[in-house]
Amino acid sequence: MVTGKIEAFLKDAIEAAQEAGTLPSIESVELGVEKSRVEESDYSSTLPMRIARAVGASPREIATAIVNAAPASPMLSKVGVAGPGFINFVLADSWVAEQVGDILGAGSKFGHSEIGEGQRIQVEYPSINPTGPLTVGHGRIAVVGDVLSRVLAAAGYDIHREYYVNDCGNQIRLLGESLYSRYAEALGEEAPFPPTGYKGEYVRDWGVELAAAHGRRYLDLPQEETALEFTQIAIDNALGQIRDALGQLGIEFDEWFSEAQLHASGDVSESIERLRERGYVIERAGATWFTAGDEENDQENVLIKRTGDPTYLASDIAYHNNKFVDRGFGSVINVMGADHHGHVQRMYAAMDAMAIDRERLTFVLCQMVHVIVEGVPVKQSKRSGDFELLSQVVEEIGPDATRYFMIFRSTDSQMDFDVDLAMKKSDENPVHKIRYAHARIASILRKAKESAIDMDGGSLDELRQPEELALIRTMLQFPEVVASAARRLEPHQLPHFALDLAGRFNSYYHVHRVISSDKAVTKARLRLALAVKRTLANALNLMGISAPELMVREDDEASSLN
RNA sequence: GCCCCCGUAGCUCAGAGGACAGAGCAACUGCCUUCUAAGCAGUGGGUCGCGUGUUCGAAUCACGCCGGGGGUACCA
DSSP, X not given: OHHHHHHHHHHHXXXXXXXXXXXXXXXXXXXXXXEOSSTTOSEEEOHHHHHHHHHTSOHHHHHHHHHHHOOOOTTEEEEEEETTTEEEEEEOHHHHHHHHHHHHHHGGGTTOOOTTTTOEEEEEOOOOOSSSOOBHHHHHHHHHHHHHHHHHHHTTOEEEEEEEEOOSSHHHHXXXXXXXXXXXXXXXXXXXXXXXXXXXXHHHHHHHHHHHHHTTTTTTSOHHHHHHHHHHHHHHHHHHHHXXXXXXXXXXOSEEEEHHHHHHTTHHHHHHHHHHHTTOEEEETTEEEEEOOOSSOOOEEEEEOTTSOBOHHHHHHHHHHIIIIISOOSEEEEXXXXXXXXXHHHHHHHHHHTTOOGGGEEEEEEOOEEEEETTEEGGGSTTTTTTTBHHHHHHHHHHHHHHHHHHHSOTTSOEEEEHHHHHOOSTTOHHHHHHHHHHHHHHHHHHHHHTTOOOTTOOGGGOOOHHHHHHHHHHHTHHHHHHHHHHHTOTTHXXXXXXXXXXXXXXXXXXXXXXXXXXXXXXXXXXXXXHHHHXXXXXXXXXXXXXXXXXXXXXXXXXXXO
16 A cells, blocks of 8 residues: 555654654654645655654654655655645656556455454344335445445455344234234234234235135134244245345345344343343343443343343343354444444443453444435325335346445435436436446457557556546555545445546546557556556445446437437 | 434535545536547535634534434333
């Protein structure tokens, strides 16, 4: 990564200045090298301004001392002092051009790094209750979890993707009872529908299917005997739907972890007993409570209800004990909806109570999604329901655009999902711009191949145009974008980078021809184009979006027939 | 009441204390006989919700307000 190289250079310069006696020794501080915000330079460091007070000299004096002591480097054409005390670094054009070779050499690994050092991380998402089809909001959680997993894997972490299946508890029981009622209804019989049951049409559909497959068989048995079976059928149906909807988006898991199994294995009661031994459990009013015991968080939460059934909190504590202790994950990332944020504090309190460092548990909370159809939020639309479901949106606009929109915004921001915009195959839709740039480069490379133009052997020194050097400089940021997205758990950095790179290539393309009569320049530019294509493809791949070799505009197709 | 997220261009949003605040879309003006015009170039558009403070320096940090959303179950 370029910042790493510049930091090493800066460190040498600081040491040289100290040896020369122009800079006093300083406590180790952040070198603070980052992408420069001004055009005149590529990277900059704010170090002189931050150490000025401790050193007892002005920032510009410090910067000057460091710059004067800096050795020459083929990587940098200029190192200078600027503004209130920045050290600015300008990359040498020749060095920049050479990097195209490195990018091509790295190939599909360009952008990857080893900052994760193989650390095992479990990413849990979206763990939606299997009580019905996924909504668009659920889709955001799923895509964010999936892209985060891809990014973390690219950054050198060992990722385990997991879906926690809440296959027991009240909600599930209600679903089973709702299904029974619908099944009876399909056979012309009446069975009480639970007051807070699942009224969705999908349950009715399942009931009809069951009636068709089994006739009156279950009606002839007492309902107590068939309840478990109906619950299981309902879970299987719901999970099947969820699996299909996520499959449409290319989202798969290493493991589907069953909550019921935690109860069956005794893990839940064991966890409660362990907490009790540590003094975090009390009995009151016929229930068993978890008490965090610290002043800030004096809340108490039920672990076992008066009915004797354990709560969701109880099994989630056991689940996290399983993650950290039994399976030994170094870190755990839970991607969930922001409406569960109340759960975060409880789980941190539970981590403390289990004596597991809470730093090892991170929550990524996705804010709500508003679906907009024809400029109107879906809830208020007469077409309400048309686009509430994830699978319907995916069928309408395809997995690529769906994924793009899901990660385009910071997870902290509420998101408007504009179905009409996402459907537009035009310049209003940024995902097409990125994919189109990729296809355009593929087209140029095809053209070169047809003309039997070979890109090997040329010198990259031919890349001297400001637009092409800017293009390479942008590509050089990619590894840092991926690393930053991984470190900060921010998938939205990827689409922003990809859009920037695609735009820069398009600008370049309109000013300079890749294939020309100048063979040396053509060779170099073909390699540049291939590097951009590679980088776009890698970025798209991390987002789980396809990178097409060919895209034909529908208008063009129509007009070419005329 | 308490907790979490948000408030930046007409709209949707980027901007992990730094240099003149950015992008996409929308609006307006140009550009296809030449590698894909799903594209490019240009123009206009801002009290960074408000107020105090911390700092050499604040959209960014702290505190207090004002708006919008979500959460606050012996549901999961």
